[in-house]
Amino acid sequence: MTNLWHGFADMGAVDGREFVVDRGEGCYVWDENGRRYLDGTASLWYANVGYGRDEIARAAAAQLEKLHAYHVFGDFATRPVLDLADRLAALAPVPESKVFLTSGGSDSVDTAAKLARRYFHEIGQPGRTVVLTRTWAYHGMHAYGTALAGIGANRDALGELVAGVEVVQWDSVDALAEAIDRIGADRIAAFFCEPVVGAGGVRFAPDGYLSRARETVRDAGALFVSDEVITGFGRVGEWFASHRFGLDPDLLTFAKGVTSGYLPLGGVLAAPHVAEPFWKQGAGVWWRHGYTYSGHTSACAAGLANLGIIEREGLDTRARTLEAPLADVLEPLLHHPFVSEVRTGAGLLAAVQLDPAAIEADASLPGRAAMACRNEGGVITRALAGGGLQISPPLVITEEQLGELAAGLRAGLDAVA
Numbered sequence: 526m527t528n529l530w531h532g533f534a535d536m537g538a539v540d541g542r543e544f545v546v547d548r549g550e551g552c553y554v555w556d557e558n559g560r561r562y563l564d565g566t567a568s569l570w571y572a573n574v575g576y577g578r579d580e581i582a583r584a585a586a587a588q589l590e591k592l593h594a595y596h597v598f599g600d601f602a603t604r605p606v607l608d609l610a611d612r613l614a615a616l617a618p619v620p621e622s623k624v625f626l627t628s629g630g631s632d633s634v635d636t637a638a639k640l641a642r643r644y645f646h647e648i649g650q651p652g653r654t655v656v657l658t659r660t661w662a663y664h665g666m667h668a669y670g671t672a673l674a675g676i677g678a679n680r681d682a683l684g685e686l687v688a689g690v691e692v693v694q695w696d697s698v699d700a701l702a703e704a705i706d707r708i709g710a711d712r713i714a715a716f717f718c719e720p721v722v723g724a725g726g727v728r729f730a731p732d733g734y735l736s737r738a739r740e741t742v743r744d745a746g747a748l749f750v751s752d753e754v755i756t757g758f759g760r761v762g763e764w765f766a767s768h769r770f771g772l773d774p775d776l777l778t779f780a781k782g783v784t785s786g787y788l789p790l791g792g793v794l795a796a797p798h799v800a801e802p803f804w805k806q807g808a809g810v811w812w813r814h815g816y817t818y819s820g821h822t823s824a825c826a827a828g829l830a831n832l833g834i835i836e837r838e839g840l841d842t843r844a845r846t847l848e849a850p851l852a853d854v855l856e857p858l859l860h861h862p863f864v865s866e867v868r869t870g871a872g873l874l875a876a877v878q879l880d881p882a883a884i885e886a887d888a889s890l891p892g893r894a895a896m897a898c899r900n901e902g903g904v905i906t907r908a909l910a911g912g913g914l915q916i917s918p919p920l921v922i923t924e925e926q927l928g929e930l931a932a933g934l935r936a937g938l939d940a941v942a
């Protein structure tokens with residue numbers, strides 16, 4: 526029996542049956558019984574540099590000993606947070622971006638949604654309060670992010686959390702344009718967009734969708750928010766998906782890969798025109814927002830070490846190089862009777878879609894398949910919304926290990942059959 530209430534879990538089924546992860550090295554983790562697993566998910570999409578990186582542990586430990594944390598409200602700062610902000614500004618898809626730090630992705634989404642609305646208030650367009658989102662979207666679990674959920678089940682049974690949210694079809698620019706026309710362009714504050722849908726099943730937008738959606742939002746005078754909590758820091762073969770897909774987001778949310786999860790951290794990159802009303806000298810504008818652990822000092826030290834590894838080892842380029850080999854090893858799974866589609870296309874991010882008809886006949890199939898991959902195949906995966914199996918290994922994975930990943934998935938699928 527356990528006292529821990531797990532997230533996203535049926536505790537009646539989990540209670541007393543935890544899978545207890547004990548240690549990690551590279552792409553592998555070990556359970557408490559000493560069995561090794563290839564981590565096909567990089568935990569929750571975050572362990573970009575893999576497990577067991579002493580360099581990050583040492584950087585964080587040195588900072589914890591010197592000054593574990595000091596806040597950054599008002600004029601307070603610490604050197605690691607200033608350095609990390611400079612580093613992130615230099616990596617940002619929009620030059621001269623400003624960096625607002627948080628403790629994770631949900632904080633970042635809340636920050637971006639509030640910032641968009643407050644920005645329009647500052648520039649004399651207070652009527653812009655509506656935020657658009659897409660079907661299948663996952664933008665974290667704070668109240669704003671939950672309101673922005675395109676995965677219906679994540680929003681259900683809670684009543685209205687935040688007013689002024691509209692969900693549009695994830696892959697249709699026409700649907701986006703229609704919603705803007707219907708609501709009125711002068712009422713739209715922002716459009717939230719995962720450049721590759723993550724928790725909603727790893728879905729790659731149709732060719733041309735992202736650039737056309739970006740232009741449509743620009744034409745409406747609203748802000749384009751690229752939610753890169755998953756796609757940032759090398760995952761899709763560039764530092765950010767916005768680089769890869771030629772977006773110039775007004776706001777960009779990040780978390781996870783910024784520290785590879787060694788310590789929790791997130792943030793928002795704000796393009797210069799969005800920051801400007803808040804940074805004007807003599808205007809006396811306060812952005813009344815911030816979290817106790819915004820830019821936690823030791824988390825920022827871990828982040829700097831982590832970014833150093835991604836850069837030195839070229840893990841963004843590596844994810845790009847391994848994109849085709851990943852597609853090649855997963856492709857044969859298409860012939861498996863339970864598999865209807867394999868989605869690949871940008872970096873080390875993919876999904877093996879289980880057949881909707883088989884899921885219709887047995888709703889427990891995706892969960893059982895993920896469990897069988899772990900138990901029978903020694904590979905960790907996870908059932909995403911819609912019944913796709915998540916593939917997002919650490920970016921340090923080798924081609925040989927990609928083969929091992931595919932073999933483990935097949936063994937699991939065979940066992941569940």
Ligand SMILES: Cc1ncc(COP(=O)(O)O)c(C=O)c1O
Pocket residue numbers: 569629630631632634663664665666719723724752753754755780781791
């Ligand atoms: C696209 C996206 N946005 C936001 C979040 C929320 O991040 P966190 O769980 O760190 O709050 C996630 C988490 O998976 C995500 O995938």
